Amino acid sequence: MLVIKVENLSKKFGDNEVLKDISAEVKKGEVVSIIGPSGSGKSTFLRCINLLEKPTAGKIFVAGQELTDPKINVTKAREKVGMVFQHFHLFPHLTVLENLTYAPMKVKKETKTVAQEKARELLLKVGLAEKADAYPNSLSGGQKQRVAIARALSMEPDLMLFDEPTSALDPEMVKEVLDVMKDLAHSGMTMAVVTHEMGFAREVADRVLFLDEGRLVESGEPIPFFENPQTERAKSFLDKIL
Amino acid sequence: MNLDFSQIVPYIPFMLEGIWVTIRFVIVAIILGFILGTLLALCKISSIRLLRAIAGSYTSIFRGTPLILQLMLFHYAVPQLTGYDITPFMSAILAFGLNSAAYVSEIIRAGIQAVDKGQTEAAKALGVPYREMMIDIILPQAMKNILPALMNEFITLTKESALVSTIGYLDLMRRSQVVGSSLFRNFEPLLFVGVIYWLMVTGLSVLGRMVERRLNVSD
Ligand SMILES: Nc1ncnc2c1ncn2[C@@H]1O[C@H](COP(=O)(O)OP(=O)(O)OP(=O)(O)O)[C@@H](O)[C@H]1O
Ligand SMILES: [Mg+2]
Numbered sequence: 001m002l003v004i005k006v007e008n009l010s011k012k013f014g015d016n017e018v019l020k021d022i023s024a025e026v027k028k029g030e031v032v033s034i035i036g037p038s039g040s041g042k043s044t045f046l047r048c049i050n051l052l053e054k055p056t057a058g059k060i061f062v063a064g065q066e067l068t069d070p071k072i073n074v075t076k077a078r079e080k081v082g083m084v085f086q087h088f089h090l091f092p093h094l095t096v097l098e099n100l101t102y103a104p105m106k107v108k109k110e111t112k113t114v115a116q117e118k119a120r121e122l123l124l125k126v127g128l129a130e131k132a133d134a135y136p137n138s139l140s141g142g143q144k145q146r147v148a149i150a151r152a153l154s155m156e157p158d159l160m161l162f163d164e165p166t167s168a169l170d171p172e173m174v175k176e177v178l179d180v181m182k183d184l185a186h187s188g189m190t191m192a193v194v195t196h197e198m199g200f201a202r203e204v205a206d207r208v209l210f211l212d213e214g215r216l217v218e219s220g221e222p223i224p225f226f227e228n229p230q231t232e233r234a235k236s237f238l239d240k241i242l
Numbered sequence: 243m244n245l246d247f248s249q250i251v252p253y254i255p256f257m258l259e260g261i262w263v264t265i266r267f268v269i270v271a272i273i274l275g276f277i278l279g280t281l282l283a284l285c286k287i288s289s290i291r292l293l294r295a296i297a298g299s300y301t302s303i304f305r306g307t308p309l310i311l312q313l314m315l316f317h318y319a320v321p322q323l324t325g326y327d328i329t330p331f332m333s334a335i336l337a338f339g340l341n342s343a344a345y346v347s348e349i350i351r352a353g354i355q356a357v358d359k360g361q362t363e364a365a366k367a368l369g370v371p372y373r374e375m376m377i378d379i380i381l382p383q384a385m386k387n388i389l390p391a392l393m394n395e396f397i398t399l400t401k402e403s404a405l406v407s408t409i410g411y412l413d414l415m416r417r418s419q420v421v422g423s424s425l426f427r428n429f430e431p432l433l434f435v436g437v438i439y440w441l442m443v444t445g446l447s448v449l450g451r452m453v454e455r456r457l458n459v460s461d
Contacts, residue, residue, distance in 0.1 A: 050366075050367055052363055052366060052367065075366075075369055075370075075371050075372075076369065078366060078367060078368070078369040079368075079369030080369075081367070082367070083363075083364075083367035085360060085363070085364065087360055089358070089360035089361060089363060089364035090364075091361065091364070091365075091379055092383065093382050093383055102368075102370075102378070103368035103369065103370055106370060106374050106378070107368065107369045107370055107371075151368070152367070152368070155368055155369065
């Protein structure tokens with residue numbers, strides 16, 4: 001079963017065509033890493049999948065539903081797509097627990113008891129049970145990002161999008177976040193991860209998508225892709241970063 | 243120098259009554275300005291171009307012309323155009339309320355737009371509808387920027403309220419002039435209401451600082 005299906009997606013900001021005719025699919029339970037040079041359109045691609053950016057042309061389906069259908073309820077459609085940002089974007093005026101219970105209570109109308117119970121379970125999973133009543137500002141970057149992952153999971157999404165989740169972290173905190181993501185991948189979550197962590201892409205991803213100048217230039221399983229890239233562009237990109 | 247405050251003593255109750263007269267219209271004007279200003283601010287951040295244009299022009303007009311002119315217009319032009327008489331109280335709250343709305347809308351707009359865009363995106367990504375996002379996520383954070391500036395606006399409005407004396411509204415200022423002209427001594431009554439204005443404004447400032455401290459505690 002396909003969780004994401006993208007058909008001939010393009011996106012323009014004014015005259016600047018940032019995504020050019022991209023088609024891709026992600027199956028249920030698959031982990032896909034999206035890599036490419038800065039400005040190649042990775043974030044924009046990801047943001048199109050939960051309509052934080054509106055595609056200029058093409059179709060996007062998530063869990064069988066067409067997001068690009070003009071009649072769709074955008075807010076409703078986003079419930080099933082979790083997103084984790086580079087800079088966390090936790091709600092600073094809410095405690096960690098409230099960050100996790102807010103959307104389930106407001107959007108899914110869960111009762112406080114149920115939402116809190118689930119939230120504590122998720123916090124346990126990301127190793128932050130004791131921080132339930134702390135405010136985000138008192139956490140380290142790695143802890144913030146783990147809370148952000150738990151917050152996205154609190155909506156029980158079909159799919160998780162990660163936009164460079166470890167790029168804003170001090171090096172010693174990268175591992176704790178990647179470990180949480182690995183657990184998540186092993187639990188069968190469908191994930192699309194924009195990352196500069198080639199180790200993660202190689203080890204955890206089922207497939208790598210390589211974007212360059214808005215085009216999907218190459219895609220394939222990680223080991224063959226990293227050892228033996230088929231395109232010149234992928235080759236020179238890998239030479240630069242590895 | 244021959245200051246003689248004993249002469250104004252019989253007029254003190256008359257002048258003190260002006261405090262309430264002033265406060266009454268200032269409060270109504272502040273409420274009107276706040277409600278209208280909030281609506282205008284929502285128009286300014288909306289995605290509908292027409293609403294943005296309307297709110298923008300409104301602000302530009304009310305901030306770009308003298309308040310005393312707006313006051314005179316309401317007081318003298320409305321009866322001339324509509325045939326209805328307008329009381330000084332009505333003209334005063336209209337002019338001050340509508341004028342204040344322009345400033346308040348800018349304060350609120352700036353406060354909302356100063357909240358990190360990531361907050362909106364995070365809320366959207368969780369499927370939170372616009373209304374709930376504004377009320378629960380954005381506005382509470384914007385309040386930190388908004389409240390101090392709003393307090394300043396209220397203080398300005400309180401001071402500027404003395405302008406209504408020019409349309410014959412019997413406020414604090416006007417009363418001091420009435421007393422002055424019946425005593426043929428202006429300095430004492432002016433000084434007297436000057437102190438009252440100062441006390442009112444200082445009170446508001448203290449209140450503002452208390453609110454601010456309250457807000458910072460939650461950090
Ligand atoms: N909101 C926007 N308005 C205008 N142009 C934009 C906007 N967002 C992105 N762009 C442009 O689109 C292009 C792709 O940006 P995007 O952020 O998707 O790249 P990226 O691959 O994520 O890069 P990075 O690795 O630096 O995060 C860039 O040229 C960028 O300037
Ligand atoms: Mg990016």
